[in-house]
Amino acid sequence: MANLGFFVRATLGCVVLTAACSAGGGDGQGATSNEESESGGEPTSATSSGSAGPGSESGDASDADSGSTTGVGDDVQVVPLRIDAFSVPTIETYYACFEFSFSLDQLGHIVGFRPHIDDSKHVHHYVLSKLDEPTGQQDGYSCFDLSGEMIYTWAPGGTDWMLPPEAGFLIGDAPGGTATLRLQVHYNNVAGDTGFTDSSGLDLLVSKTLREHNAGTMVFGDIEGIQIPAGMAAYEHVATCRAGATTTLLSEPMHIFGTAMHAHELGRVLWSEVWRDGAMSYELNRDEPYLFDSQHMNPVDLVVEPGDEVRTHCIYDSTARVDTTIGGPGTGDEMCWNVVTYWPRVDQPIDQCGTGN
Structure with a gap:
């Protein structure tokens, strides 16, 4: 030792x-x-x-x-x-x-x-x-x-x-x-x-x-924009970190070495896409099916460039719910996150990037 x-x-x-x-x-x-x-x-x-x-x-x-x-x-x-x-x-x-x-x-x-x-x-x-x-x-x-x-x-x-x-x-x-x-x-x-x-x-x-x-951690996705109607077998929510945001956030390419998807009880399929110059370039992780009890950081070697757009998709099954499910902190609420670890750490770190639609 x-x-x-x-x-x-x-x-x-x-x-x-x-x-x-x-x-x-x-x-x-x-x-x-x-x-x-x-x-x-x-x-x-x-x-x-x-x-x-x-x-x-x-x-x-x-x-x-x-x-x-x-x-x-x-x-x-x-x-x-x-x-x-x-x-x-x-x-x-x-x-x-x-x-x-x-x-x-x-x-x-x-x-x-x-x-x-x-x-x-x-x-x-x-x-x-x-x-x-x-x-x-x-x-x-x-x-x-x-x-x-x-x-x-x-x-x-x-x-x-x-x-x-x-x-x-x-x-x-x-x-x-x-x-x-x-x-x-x-x-x-x-x-x-x-x-x-x-x-x-x-x-x-x-x-x-x-x-x-120096490494950094951030989230692609959102919470606040989530509204899932009751009785839907496959309701899709998309949270977009837009090209203008990555241009402002990144002064050089972001080298991602880990990625973990996160949702709550209704999540069924989760994935992120990196779009470049108007076309989908590659998927930044996919959990299909998404299992709440089997969440883990996946090692990757991927690059997000300034000006790229990152779209995080979450498909939910709300057939057992009688009321609309919103984004929030509780287990009965929902999230749509892709947690990534990367280098080099940005000068002014941001925890989350993504606006739901």
Whole structure:
């Protein structure tokens, strides 16, 4: 087991990362990210209300279950993030947020994620984001907004996810700086069960060797525009990220290395198309059939160019419903999402692009 130089300890509900070694890194975008971090929305200060796992491991993490090339060596620190026995609310839909604070002496790249689901009966999905600063709110505070910069999502069926060797999610502001992560968990308690607690979370695989590119995560699709009439066997909703939006968003091609479709109970077939110069160029993932309990990140190697249009299609079966189903946060509501991971990270990250029609 190689010694990374980082060590992790849990103290006062905080995860604290420090390093015994001096700042370093690879070449390219990742290695020159100090300036970008200070001006590009990376965390600048932190306290934490979240709790952490009991420790950490350093060593070769390349045996993680993943469909993509890991590129992970023995300079990787496994950092456990865990919710501290949160009492699951008895209401049907509740979005709870938990914050974790990091202090580190050098920049790092998150190169992999290992989900840990404790209460699988009630955890519907979760989203991990980077915040500019902590909110100071108590563990489990109610939240639905996607504040901060999304970096990872989990839904039923999701497994370990390793980034390709050329990319990583930058963690930290600058040597000696801090970072704050927020875990947003959707609890679904239809039966109103009582007495359940949850200690879900994930392990971060953090490398001290910076990779060539900083990675980003975003969503093609929408929620607000969804209105599904009752009694429809195959109702199609299309959310379009238009050419003007990708022209504004992207200063260079977006290299997508992972894609995961997401809907709720009515979703049957989900896919995205990339249109270029007025013609469909290729499909950016397809789940046919879409199965809610089998959602996972698919490794790909695809490029979205500035000026491309991305159309995300969702076909729903509402034959069992008697009322119109709208887009929303609840399991009984619907979503039409394609979550993608990509490099290089855009200068001003956007969580979602898509307008329904």
